[in-house]
Amino acid sequence: MAIHCFEQFAQRLEEEGELIRIKEPVHTELEITALADREMKSQGGGYALFFEKPILLKGKISHFPLLINAFGSWKRMEIVLGKKIDEIVEEIQALLKAEAPQGFFEGLKLIRKGIDFFKSRPRMVGSAPCQEEVVLLDQENPPLGLLDLPVLKCWPKDGGGYITLPQVFSVDPLTEKRNVGMYRIQVFDQKTAAMHWQIHKVGARHSQQYAIEKKLMPVAICLGGDPLLTFAATAPLPDGVDEVVFAGFLRKEGIPMVRCKTMDLEVPAEADIVIEGIVDPLDLRAEGPFGDHTGFYTPVDLYPTFHAKAITFRRKAVFPATIVGIPPMEDYYLGTTSLKMFMPLLKMNFPEVVDIALPPEGVFHNLLFVSIKKQYPFQAYKVMHGLWGMGQMMFTKIIVVVDEDVDVHNTSQVLFHLCANVDPQRDFLFTRAPCDSLDHAQSLPNIGSHVGIDATKKLPSEGYKREWPEKIVMPKEIIQKMEEKFPRTLWGKK
Numbered sequence: 001m002a003i004h005c006f007e008q009f010a011q012r013l014e015e016e017g018e019l020i021r022i023k024e025p026v027h028t029e030l031e032i033t034a035l036a037d038r039e040m041k042s043q044g045g046g047y048a049l050f051f052e053k054p055i056l057l058k059g060k061i062s063h064f065p066l067l068i069n070a071f072g073s074w075k076r077m078e079i080v081l082g083k084k085i086d087e088i089v090e091e092i093q094a095l096l097k098a099e100a101p102q103g104f105f106e107g108l109k110l111i112r113k114g115i116d117f118f119k120s121r122p123r124m125v126g127s128a129p130c131q132e133e134v135v136l137l138d139q140e141n142p143p144l145g146l147l148d149l150p151v152l153k154c155w156p157k158d159g160g161g162y163i164t165l166p167q168v169f170s171v172d173p174l175t176e177k178r179n180v181g182m183y184r185i186q187v188f189d190q191k192t193a194a195m196h197w198q199i200h201k202v203g204a205r206h207s208q209q210y211a212i213e214k215k216l217m218p219v220a221i222c223l224g225g226d227p228l229l230t231f232a233a234t235a236p237l238p239d240g241v242d243e244v245v246f247a248g249f250l251r252k253e254g255i256p257m258v259r260c261k262t263m264d265l266e267v268p269a270e271a272d273i274v275i276e277g278i279v280d281p282l283d284l285r286a287e288g289p290f291g292d293h294t295g296f297y298t299p300v301d302l303y304p305t306f307h308a309k310a311i312t313f314r315r316k317a318v319f320p321a322t323i324v325g326i327p328p329m330e331d332y333y334l335g336t337t338s339l340k341m342f343m344p345l346l347k348m349n350f351p352e353v354v355d356i357a358l359p360p361e362g363v364f365h366n367l368l369f370v371s372i373k374k375q376y377p378f379q380a381y382k383v384m385h386g387l388w389g390m391g392q393m394m395f396t397k398i399i400v401v402v403d404e405d406v407d408v409h410n411t412s413q414v415l416f417h418l419c420a421n422v423d424p425q426r427d428f429l430f431t432r433a434p435c436d437s438l439d440h441a442q443s444l445p446n447i448g449s450h451v452g453i454d455a456t457k458k459l460p461s462e463g464y465k466r467e468w469p470e471k472i473v474m475p476k477e478i479i480q481k482m483e484e485k486f487p488r489t490l491w492g493k494k
Helices: 006-015 031-040 074-081 085-096 104-119 203-213 227-234 243-251 331-341 344-349 379-388 391-395 410-419 476-487
Strands: 018-022 048-051 066-068 135-136 161-163 165-169 178-181 186-189 190-194 215-225 256-259 267-268 274-288 301-313 319-321 351-357 367-372 398-403 428-434 447-454
Touching: 006 018, 006 048, 006 066, 006 074, 031 048, 031 066, 074 085, 074 227, 074 331, 085 331, 085 344, 104 203, 165 203, 165 227, 165 267, 178 203, 178 227, 178 243, 190 274, 203 215, 215 267, 215 301, 227 243, 227 331, 331 344, 344 351, 367 379, 379 391, 379 398, 379 428, 379 447, 391 428, 398 410
Parallel strands: 018 048, 066 319, 367 398, 398 447
Antiparallel strands: 048 066, 135 301, 161 186, 165 178, 165 215, 186 190, 190 301, 215 274, 256 267, 274 301, 351 367, 428 447
């Protein structure tokens, strides 16, 4: 059953034994982070936490309850998706392999796929739950402002309170194509905030174009609603692919949209909260510090100012939040789900790829393991260069390529083969490339070096003149025989 808002989302998680309700007041400054961080680092991602009475940074109890770590386990991600991740991967594979129908029934299947695509398109509605309550911030003494939202001050040296799980809607002024991104937003006061979109992000590109045209940029910050939209905002979709259409495809029905109250921008009708406003690309303010997904504080830098014009919301709205920091964190499940989902597309470009993993220790951009079915010399380097050329993988600092029999999701296995199979002088490839703006290790912002490591078995044609040794393997029949004769359960636990 589809989930339409975060109140429903919380109820569903509670029914599935995935959520803890906290009725006592808990402060949005540090205290919620401390509890959420404990859960995210627990076995399997811990519980989602529903805070009924978050204490605002200005000391009052918030009008809005807060939900955090809602995406932080495999089970919760399957609740969001409405099915198992593997089933979605199979659907995408079937679409990519679609060929001309050979008969009537195959033709019907192809028609159904076309209908699914048609149904995934967003549809406009006249009235919307997200506009049950409307607060215009230009009026005198508005009853609600940005500081009345339970924004989190996550870490002790953060520059202030942050909106951490938004869907930021903007439109390219040239093509009029929509983008939905997820960028942290530092709240300054009741009406202004900083929009932290880095130079490589689509939102920043839109902002630059508005700056060229000397226009103010309409932006809507949407919170909650269908959790698939939150997931879509985090997904590394190919440039130009509409996140709202993608969410509709996953949901198998179009996302209802409504026009904003103060500007010509469409937003999800079922969102919990919508903050309408404009970004002045030339009005830059100091943003930060912020305890980031790198595990370190991002220093203060200049980012465009967001000027809020209206806040609209459901009468029973829930404020969504997350935290980032030293892994593992909630974002591991969001990022890895995207990777699994887009594996069919990767394999179309790289048919030799068997599997890919982004270990949580690499905080996504820093470390990637890939196994390949190696057929010719230097194939590992071909894969490295190809991956660095794909979207956000351009930020990956370290790529380790192993043979097809290595489980890339077992970090111990990968490290064993890396240490065993690598001659550093021969098998390390260094290159210059764009880097994540948040990477503090680079000497200059946004640029630096990457390394690819070929940990595959070396071929004679790659200059390896010796005979590659055979790996030690115990025959399966001997293992099975000993398991049956001497089951370890008889020896007790140790």
